[in-house]
Amino acid sequence: MAVISVVLGSIAVVAFTIWYYIHVPLSLPKNIPRIPIYVSLLGLWSSMGQDEIYEKWLREPLERYGAVKIWFAGQWSILVTKPEYLTDMFRNEDVYAKAGSQVKIPWSVISSLVGDNIINSHGENWHLYTSIMKPGMQKRTWDAGVMVDDTRHFIRLCLQQQKDLSMQDGVMVNPLIQRWAIQIMGRNFLDTDLQCLSFPDVRLETLQSIIKRTLFKPLYFNFPHLDKYSAILRSRARAYAIMKEFGDRLFALSRALPRHHPVDKKQAEDLQVVDLLNVALDKGQINEEQFRANIKITFLTAHENAQQLLNSIFWELGRSESIPMQQKLRDEVLNTGVDRPSTELLNSMPYLTSVLYEMLRLYPPVSQLINRVTITDTILGGNIRIPKRTWVGWNAYGAHVDPNSWPSPYTFKPERWGETVEQMQSKFRRDCVAGRYIPFNAHSRKCLGQGFALLEMKVVLFELVKSVTWTVDKTYKLKLTPGGILAPLGCKVVFKEVARRHDESVQHQ
Numbered sequence: 001m002a003v004i005s006v007v008l009g010s011i012a013v014v015a016f017t018i019w020y021y022i023h024v025p026l027s028l029p030k031n032i033p034r035i036p037i038y039v040s041l042l043g044l045w046s047s048m049g050q051d052e053i054y055e056k057w058l059r060e061p062l063e064r065y066g067a068v069k070i071w072f073a074g075q076w077s078i079l080v081t082k083p084e085y086l087t088d089m090f091r092n093e094d095v096y097a098k099a100g101s102q103v104k105i106p107w108s109v110i111s112s113l114v115g116d117n118i119i120n121s122h123g124e125n126w127h128l129y130t131s132i133m134k135p136g137m138q139k140r141t142w143d144a145g146v147m148v149d150d151t152r153h154f155i156r157l158c159l160q161q162q163k164d165l166s167m168q169d170g171v172m173v174n175p176l177i178q179r180w181a182i183q184i185m186g187r188n189f190l191d192t193d194l195q196c197l198s199f200p201d202v203r204l205e206t207l208q209s210i211i212k213r214t215l216f217k218p219l220y221f222n223f224p225h226l227d228k229y230s231a232i233l234r235s236r237a238r239a240y241a242i243m244k245e246f247g248d249r250l251f252a253l254s255r256a257l258p259r260h261h262p263v264d265k266k267q268a269e270d271l272q273v274v275d276l277l278n279v280a281l282d283k284g285q286i287n288e289e290q291f292r293a294n295i296k297i298t299f300l301t302a303h304e305n306a307q308q309l310l311n312s313i314f315w316e317l318g319r320s321e322s323i324p325m326q327q328k329l330r331d332e333v334l335n336t337g338v339d340r341p342s343t344e345l346l347n348s349m350p351y352l353t354s355v356l357y358e359m360l361r362l363y364p365p366v367s368q369l370i371n372r373v374t375i376t377d378t379i380l381g382g383n384i385r386i387p388k389r390t391w392v393g394w395n396a397y398g399a400h401v402d403p404n405s406w407p408s409p410y411t412f413k414p415e416r417w418g419e420t421v422e423q424m425q426s427k428f429r430r431d432c433v434a435g436r437y438i439p440f441n442a443h444s445r446k447c448l449g450q451g452f453a454l455l456e457m458k459v460v461l462f463e464l465v466k467s468v469t470w471t472v473d474k475t476y477k478l479k480l481t482p483g484g485i486l487a488p489l490g491c492k493v494v495f496k497e498v499a500r501r502h503d504e505s506v507q508h509q
């Protein structure tokens with residue numbers, strides 16, 4: 001009898017604990033639907049991509065209500081896609097305050113990686129980090145020249161790998177793209193040639209693949225409380241060790257650089273983020289922990305989004321239906337008659353611009369983020385009552401495929417952006433401000449690297465279509481990432497060198 005009581009008692013305790021952990025708090029708004037918790041846990045047993053999950057469980061309620069309650073990283077949160085709600089959230093950072101994993105789950109592996117940094121901080125710290133780092137992220141003009149050289153090196157590596165395979169088999173592009181993206185980030189933000197394209201095993205680069213695999217393991221991503229048990233879970237102990245190795249290596253590299261002390265704002269703009277952070281640490285404006293967090297987030301954010309967007313470009317423009325678009329882009333590029341594109345030229349090309357904007361619409365790398373917390377009771381968009389201390393976030397993919405904002409939303413259609421670069425830029429700005437198009441977020445916390453990222457992607461598109469044609473390997477079936485950064489997984493493409501035009505080859509002789 002006593003044994004039965006103990007067993008029943010234990011079952012009751014376990015059941016209560018699970019209920020307590022996953023029940024929906026009564027204070028959350030009643031006038032929006034709840035997405036069943038198993039949808040957030042699909043990664044544990046299914047291999048569905050973000051697009052499939054969105055289509056099956058999120059699209060209908062989000063299009064109807066504009067917001068839903070969803071379980072995310074161990075919390076019930078509110079996820080928003082309706083443009084009016086998004087702009088309310090983005091405009092009112094003093095109500096919907098940025099709060100990343102360092103606030104939500106401070107003990108976790110991800111928090112040990114990112115710390116309190118320019119993207120996830122709020123208030124005084126954010127102002128401090130921005131005042132130091134912004135000149136290194138938002139230059140009046142970025143130089144396309146160095147990016148061209150690295151991009152050509154990357155294309156040579158793609159062609160080399162193709163040569164080593166038969167012409168039917170595609171090259172697995174992601175590993176090469178990662179090396180390209182980190183190389184370009186290093187030159188422009190770390191003031192360092194990391195030599196990632198010359199060597200396949202630069203440790204700071206290879207660590208990234210391990211970090212990405214580690215962070216998005218569905219079990220630990222959904223139940224971050226497990227990170228507390230690294231003493232018994234070897235996989236967690238390894239995860240912390242990997243994050244530490246990355247942090248220590250990057251810190252040592254950054255601090256070994258020579259110092260440049262800017263005397264005014266103009267000089268600060270000629271410096272890179274690492275230089276600005278070094279001076280701030282030397283002067284005691286920030287402490288070592290803040291230095292580490294900000295240099296790591298710069299490393300991560302300045303390569304990962306570009307990396308995944310380029311994966312999406314290879315997929316979207318390499319599909320057989322898209323070959324005419326790839327050719328149209330090639331025609332625009334070859335018609336310039338230019339071998340080395342300048343920043344001005346790249347910014348004046350309409351089709352190139354529209355392809356890039358449309359890529360960011362259908363494949364926004366940062367497709368979903370829930371990293372804000374309400375600091376007072378509030379009413380989102382005058383309609384959804386949200387209590388203080390509720391986690392709130394957005395889904396860019398959802399906003400970008402909402403038929404109320406985008407006719408035929410699932411069709412890749414660069415023409416929807418207009419005919420001239422001016423028309424396109426003005427639509428881009430209007431849609432960002434109105435919350436219909438948020439690949440870089442909007443309002444006070446929008447991406448500081450937007451100008452750099454757009455130029456980098458224009459360089460790679462220009463150079464690719466000029467030198468190669470590519471088609472997706474016939475055996476490849478599209479599978480988007482199940483969570484985290486949005487991109488096709490394991491895409492393989494077949495490259496062919498573009499034959500040089502006669503007039504061009506004469507010019508180059």
Ligand code: HEM
Pocket residue numbers: 118119120130137189298301302303305306309364365366369371438439440441444445446447448449450452453
């Ligand atoms: C295709 C490339 C990129 C995309 C799609 C992208 C997207 C975004 C998004 C969506 C946010 C908002 C995050 C949030 O709400 O928490 C953001 C913020 C930010 N991004 Fe980017 N980003 C890109 C490239 C870059 C690059 C190259 C840098 C340069 C270091 C950069 C630096 C930042 C910073 C500093 C913030 C935080 C701004 C703030 O909160 O004040 N990004 N980015």
